[in-house]
Amino acid sequence: MVVPLTRPLAPAPYTLLPAVPPFMLTSDDVRHGERLPDAHAAPPHPNVSPHLRWEGFPPQTRSFFVNVFDPDAPGPSGWWHWSVADLPVTTTSLARGAGSPDAERLPLGAFHLRGDDGVAGYVGAAPPPGDREHRYVFAVHALDVEHATISPETMPGAAACGATFHTIARALLVATYRR
Numbered sequence: 001m002v003v004p005l006t007r008p009l010a011p012a013p014y015t016l017l018p019a020v021p022p023f024m025l026t027s028d029d030v031r032h033g034e035r036l037p038d039a040h041a042a043p044p045h046p047n048v049s050p051h052l053r054w055e056g057f058p059p060q061t062r063s064f065f066v067n068v069f070d071p072d073a074p075g076p077s078g079w080w081h082w083s084v085a086d087l088p089v090t091t092t093s094l095a096r097g098a099g100s101p102d103a104e105r106l107p108l109g110a111f112h113l114r115g116d117d118g119v120a121g122y123v124g125a126a127p128p129p130g131d132r133e134h135r136y137v138f139a140v141h142a143l144d145v146e147h148a149t150i151s152p153e154t155m156p157g158a159a160a161c162g163a164t165f166h167t168i169a170r171a172l173l174v175a176t177y178r179r
Contacts, residue, residue: 013069013071013078014137014139014170014172017164017167018164020167020168020169020170021058021168021169021170022169022170022171022172023054023055023056023057023058023140023142023169023170023171024054024055024056024171025052025053025054025138025139025140025171025172025173026052026053026054026173027050027051027052027053027138027173028050028051028053028096029050029051029096030050030138030173030175031175032173032174032175033174033175033176034175034176035175035176035177035178036050036124036125036136036175036176036177037050040124040125041124041125041126041177042123042124042125042126045124046124047122047123047124048096048097048099048122048124049082049094049096049097049098049099049100049121049122049124050096050138051093051094051095051096052066052093052094052138052140052173053092053093054092054093054140054171055092056171057140057142057169057171058142058168058169060144060168061089061142061143061144061168061169062089062143062144062145062146063086063087063088063089063143063145063146063147063148064087064088064089064091064140064141064142064143065083065084065085065087065140065141065143065148065159065160065163065167066082066083066084066087066094066138066139066140066141067080067082067083067084067138067139067141067156067159067160068080068081068082068083068122068136068137068138068139069081069136069137069139069160070125070127070134070135070136070137071135071137072127072132072133072134072135073127073134074128074131077157079115079116080113080115080116080156080157080160081115081116081117081122081123081124081125081136082099082112082115082121082122082123083112083113083115083156083159083160084098084099084106084110084111084112084113085110085111085113085148085150085154085159086109086110086111086146086147086148087106087107087110088107088109088110088146089146090107091107091110094106098122099112099121099122100121100122101119101120101121102121103120103121109147111152112152113150113152113154113155113156113159114152114153114155114156115156116156120152125177127177127178127179128179129179130179131178131179132178133176133177133178134176134177134178135174135175135176136174136175136176136177137172137173137174138172138173138174138175139170139171139172140170140171141163141166141167141169141170142167142168142169142170142171143163143166143167143168144166144168145166148162148163148166149162150162
């Protein structure tokens with residue numbers, strides 16, 4: 001069942017940042033503006049990160065930073081569900097399940113940050129039961145540096161803030177979820 005959106009798909013918080021050119025982000029699992037499939041929701045659902053693919057980024061791109069953010073989570077700061085740093089410029093997709101905490105499906109050198117759940121890896125949609133519909137903003141940031149100056153212990157909000165200063169283009173895909 002598709003639940004009508006109660007708010008626009010504005011990709012908050014990115015509308016508040018300096019504008020950068022867009023590029024294309026698609027998925028075999030997630031459709032922009034549609035409900036996130038249960039397979040990509042937190043337990044009791046399978047909690048598997050979706051497939052992501054991107055193209056059309058600037059030729060001066062040196063690496064990518066990927067994250068998933070829920071701006072509608074209770075509280076003023078939203079909720080970070082997944083962050084992957086140091087993806088080489090040769091990486092233009094992440095396979096379904098690449099967000100597993102063992103990081104076995106990430107390219108060499110890339111790493112997960114701990115999200116707001118404390119998990120280093122993907123944590124699926126989990127709005128409180130009965131809460132309003134939440135937006136899940138999947139973002140791929142094309143960076144002008146090969147390596148972020150962060151570690152796996154860096155908080156995702158701090159990493160996203162630092163990435164802002166090196167982002168030369170950004171691709172977004174927004175899905176929704178409600179229990």
